[in-house]
Amino acid sequence: MNGTPRALNRFLLSLVGLLLLLAGIGLTVLAAVPAAARRWQDYAGAQVAWLRSYEDRSRLLVTSESWIWLAAAAFFLLVVVLMISWIANQGKGRASTLVDYQGNADDDGADGAVKLSCAVAENALKNALLERTDIFGVSATSYDFRKETGLKVRVFPRQGIAPQHVAEDVVELVEALDGLLGIEVPVLLSIGTGARSRFTKAERVR
Amino acid sequence: MSDFMRHAVRRETHSARSGLSTVAAIAITLVAVYGLLEAMLAALGEPPWLLSPISGMAWVAALPGGHAPVLLGVIGVLLALVGLVFLGQGLLPRRRARHVIAHPRVAIVVEDEVIASALAKSARMAAGVTREQVVVVVSARQVQVNIRPTSGIRISEGDIKAAVEGQLEAMALEPAPSVAVRLADSGVIGV
Numbered sequence: 001m002n003g004t005p006r007a008l009n010r011f012l013l014s015l016v017g018l019l020l021l022l023a024g025i026g027l028t029v030l031a032a033v034p035a036a037a038r039r040w041q042d043y044a045g046a047q048v049a050w051l052r053s054y055e056d057r058s059r060l061l062v063t064s065e066s067w068i069w070l071a072a073a074a075f076f077l078l079v080v081v082l083m084i085s086w087i088a089n090q091g092k093g094r095a096s097t098l099v100d101y102q103g104n105a106d107d108d109g110a111d112g113a114v115k116l117s118c119a120v121a122e123n124a125l126k127n128a129l130l131e132r133t134d135i136f137g138v139s140a141t142s143y144d145f146r147k148e149t150g151l152k153v154r155v156f157p158r159q160g161i162a163p164q165h166v167a168e169d170v171v172e173l174v175e176a177l178d179g180l181l182g183i184e185v186p187v188l189l190s191i192g193t194g195a196r197s198r199f200t201k202a203e204r205v206r
Numbered sequence: 207m208s209d210f211m212r213h214a215v216r217r218e219t220h221s222a223r224s225g226l227s228t229v230a231a232i233a234i235t236l237v238a239v240y241g242l243l244e245a246m247l248a249a250l251g252e253p254p255w256l257l258s259p260i261s262g263m264a265w266v267a268a269l270p271g272g273h274a275p276v277l278l279g280v281i282g283v284l285l286a287l288v289g290l291v292f293l294g295q296g297l298l299p300r301r302r303a304r305h306v307i308a309h310p311r312v313a314i315v316v317e318d319e320v321i322a323s324a325l326a327k328s329a330r331m332a333a334g335v336t337r338e339q340v341v342v343v344v345s346a347r348q349v350q351v352n353i354r355p356t357s358g359i360r361i362s363e364g365d366i367k368a369a370v371e372g373q374l375e376a377m378a379l380e381p382a383p384s385v386a387v388r389l390a391d392s393g394v395i396g397v
Contacts, residue, residue, distance in 0.1 A: 021290055
């Protein structure tokens with residue numbers, strides 16, 4: 001439930017894959033079929049010859065070199081900036097404010113604002129769940145996702161614990177939290193296994 | 207379930223591919239930084255570091271040149287295979303091994319491993335065997351329970367199936383998988 005640009009990831013990965021695939025197939029064909037290699041050399045050789053003559057014609061007065069290399073450098077710089085922003089967008093979207101309510105005179109007759117930090121809901125759920133013995137670990141984080149703030153609770157129960165029982169208890173806690181906060185925050189519960197629950201014995205007596 | 211929740215659940219049950227995206231972005235950045243270096247050297251009229259842009263392009267245009275066709279062919283096939291991997295990552299749905307429990311208030315996602323260990327426990331109770339004799343495999347639409355009985359003790363496949371199905375029904379998974387129980391032909395001794 002974070003802001004990773006998934007559609008962009010899929011599109012760019014497909015694009016990279018397609019380009020690599022075409023380059024690979026092209027190289028294999030060039031190596032395997034002499035006729036194709038001759039046609040490629042004729043075609044690409046003419047392009048390079050044109051580029052060489054254009055480079056000669058487009059020399060700048062200042063450096064006496066062609067401007068096309070400056071343009072190529074600008075293009076590569078743009079690619080670097082785009083790639084870094086692509087990496088920076090992975091996994092973003094952590095929220096800090098759960099509720100920001102501006103009071104007004106029509107509503108409750110009081111001027112002022114109510115701001116609830118996400119830590120309120122996160123710590124309330126975490127502390128309530130960590131008391132249990134059938135659960136190893138809990139993490140609660142808030143994310144801004146699709147213009148709403150949602151809470152993601154990740155619970156790691158011991159081996160053999162029925163997930164529906166854990167889910168029921170968490171739902172009860174969430175309903176108590178609704179009453180506490182006065183609003184319904186979207187909650188996503190993810191029940192998983194960590195390394196600790198995998199390598200320890202199942203609980204035999206409760 | 208609200209629109210928001212549906213999207214959040216979809217995000218939990220499908221992979222984000224952020225690992226491969228980061229790898230691809232770093233690789234492209236390295237190539238672009240090298241291209242930037244050579245383009246700037248050419249623009250300033252300095253000698254190239256490894257290969258000037260125009261001679262690089264001339265080398266590509268002269269392929270296969272004097273290189274061994276077998277080597278070029280192998281490199282081409284490798285490139286195409288890597289491309290296929292990327293294309294597959296981009297186009298396939300990449301489901302994660304997780305199931306959804308339907309609930310009106312909270313969106314619940316459970317990893318298949320948790321489901322498997324809960325089902326293994328109820329299968330073990332129904333069969334009266336130890337932990338090591340039960341293996342449960344949960345996939346998107348099927349639950350396979352493999353049991354090696356204790357030698358000399360008869361166990362009933364129907365009871366185990368009923369116990370596992372009852373537990374599975376209580377979980378109310380979406381989509382609900384079907385149960386298959388398989389008893390091994392040979393038993394174990396000394397447990």
